[in-house]
Amino acid sequence: MNDDCKYYIKLCAIPEIGAVTAMRLIRHFGSPQAVLEADKSELLKVEKIGNKTADSIISNRNKIDVEKIEARMDAIGARYIHIGSPAYPKLLREIPDPPVGFYMLGDCNFSAPCISIIGSRNCSVYGQLVARKFAASFVRAGFNVISGMARGIDSCAHYGALEAGGKTAAVLGCGVDVLYPPENGDLYNKLVSNGAIISEFPLGTRADRQNFPIRNRIVAGLSVATLVVESDIKGGSMITARLAGEQGREVFAIPGRIDQSSSRGCNALIRDGVRLVTCPEDIIDELSFSRQLEISFDSDKQKTRAGKSEKPSAKPAISLSGDEAAVYKCFEKVENLDADTAANLSGLSVQKCLGALLMLEIKKAVVKQAGGIWTKRI
Numbered sequence: 001m002n003d004d005c006k007y008y009i010k011l012c013a014i015p016e017i018g019a020v021t022a023m024r025l026i027r028h029f030g031s032p033q034a035v036l037e038a039d040k041s042e043l044l045k046v047e048k049i050g051n052k053t054a055d056s057i058i059s060n061r062n063k064i065d066v067e068k069i070e071a072r073m074d075a076i077g078a079r080y081i082h083i084g085s086p087a088y089p090k091l092l093r094e095i096p097d098p099p100v101g102f103y104m105l106g107d108c109n110f111s112a113p114c115i116s117i118i119g120s121r122n123c124s125v126y127g128q129l130v131a132r133k134f135a136a137s138f139v140r141a142g143f144n145v146i147s148g149m150a151r152g153i154d155s156c157a158h159y160g161a162l163e164a165g166g167k168t169a170a171v172l173g174c175g176v177d178v179l180y181p182p183e184n185g186d187l188y189n190k191l192v193s194n195g196a197i198i199s200e201f202p203l204g205t206r207a208d209r210q211n212f213p214i215r216n217r218i219v220a221g222l223s224v225a226t227l228v229v230e231s232d233i234k235g236g237s238m239i240t241a242r243l244a245g246e247q248g249r250e251v252f253a254i255p256g257r258i259d260q261s262s263s264r265g266c267n268a269l270i271r272d273g274v275r276l277v278t279c280p281e282d283i284i285d286e287l288s289f290s291r292q293l294e295i296s297f298d299s300d301k302q303k304t305r306a307g308k309s310e311k312p313s314a315k316p317a318i319s320l321s322g323d324e325a326a327v328y329k330c331f332e333k334v335e336n337l338d339a340d341t342a343a344n345l346s347g348l349s350v351q352k353c354l355g356a357l358l359m360l361e362i363k364k365a366v367v368k369q370a371g372g373i374w375t376k377r378i
Contacts, residue, residue, distance in 0.1 A: 108196035119153025119229035132160030137280030139166020173211035225250035231265030
């Protein structure tokens with residue numbers, strides 16, 4: 001373990017230091033080492049750092065035995081990935097409150113796209129089957145599956161991914177060396193061998209009710225999309241769905257019976273605008289289209305010094321006509337687009353722009369809003 005990693009671990013192990021506070025301190029001082037070497041007067045100059053936090057840093061910075069933590073990590077085969085590391089997941093770095101770092105057992109390629117599957121602990125047999133089916137389909141399509149290793153939907157999602165030969169990662173609300181729930185020993189071992197277990201909480205941290213909402217932002221933050229299989233109107237899954245939306249990620253929900261409490265959350269999400277899905281292909285096609293469309297337009301920007309277009313590195317599976325591509329490019333300049341604005345920006349006629357917008361809507365590239373306005377779906 002290098003010295004940088006040790007300073008990150010030490011800073012995050014200090015009481016009163018959460019992810020937001022740690023990041024605020026690191027941004028101010030430039031590194032965790034500088035934070036830990038600062039005196040109280042310097043610490044108090046940082047925005048929102050009061051006497052209690054400053055005193056905690058001063059009094060605890062020399063009490064944390066990093067060598068003991070490192071020995072424990074070596075014993076269980078854990079790694080620590082901090083936000084300054086190239087191995088830190090790109091999508092996770094983009095959320096408003098990323099963890100400063102996290103411990104990991106096993107391995108998972110977070111550069112591959114991930115989908116989180118979440119839901120109730122007290123789920124129906126139907127929900128269990130759906131979670132397994134969707135997870136298996138996602139990994140076969142090249143996605144990793146993220147969940148929280150809780151009872152119910154989470155466990156079924158992990159098993160579905162593993163049984164299909166794919167990768168899946170569990171984000172815990174305790175230390176990576178703590179088995180919770182206790183009946184998931186078999187799943188825990190399989191994840192260590194064929195997937196990953198991660199947590200921002202220090203080694204030895206016991207499962208605590210307040211930790212689970214904190215870890216939910218990581219479940220959503222690692223993923224390009226979140227699927228809610230079953231959930232009551234209140235609970236962790238609804239928190240994760242909200243966080244995913246706030247992070248700008250896609251959210252999907254499985255519809256359920258109106259007389260079943262474990263479906264009330266999903267039905268409410270759908271009522272409020274979350275996309276209803278009935279098969280894995282609904283999500284796979286949506287996300288694959290989004291990724292391919294990005295590749296298509298990125299390739300248009302590749303120019304040689306002579307001003308000629310280079311050969312695209314990948315060909316989009318969904319083709320756009322010249323008019324459709326020209327109109328879609330208008331979204332680089334505006335978020336909301338009508339036919340008149342599209343005509344002004346693209347140089348096409350209003351009628352051609354209207355036709356192109358309708359075709360883009362059919363191809364699920366844009367969504368029509370009230371008043372003849374279209375917005376991008378990605």
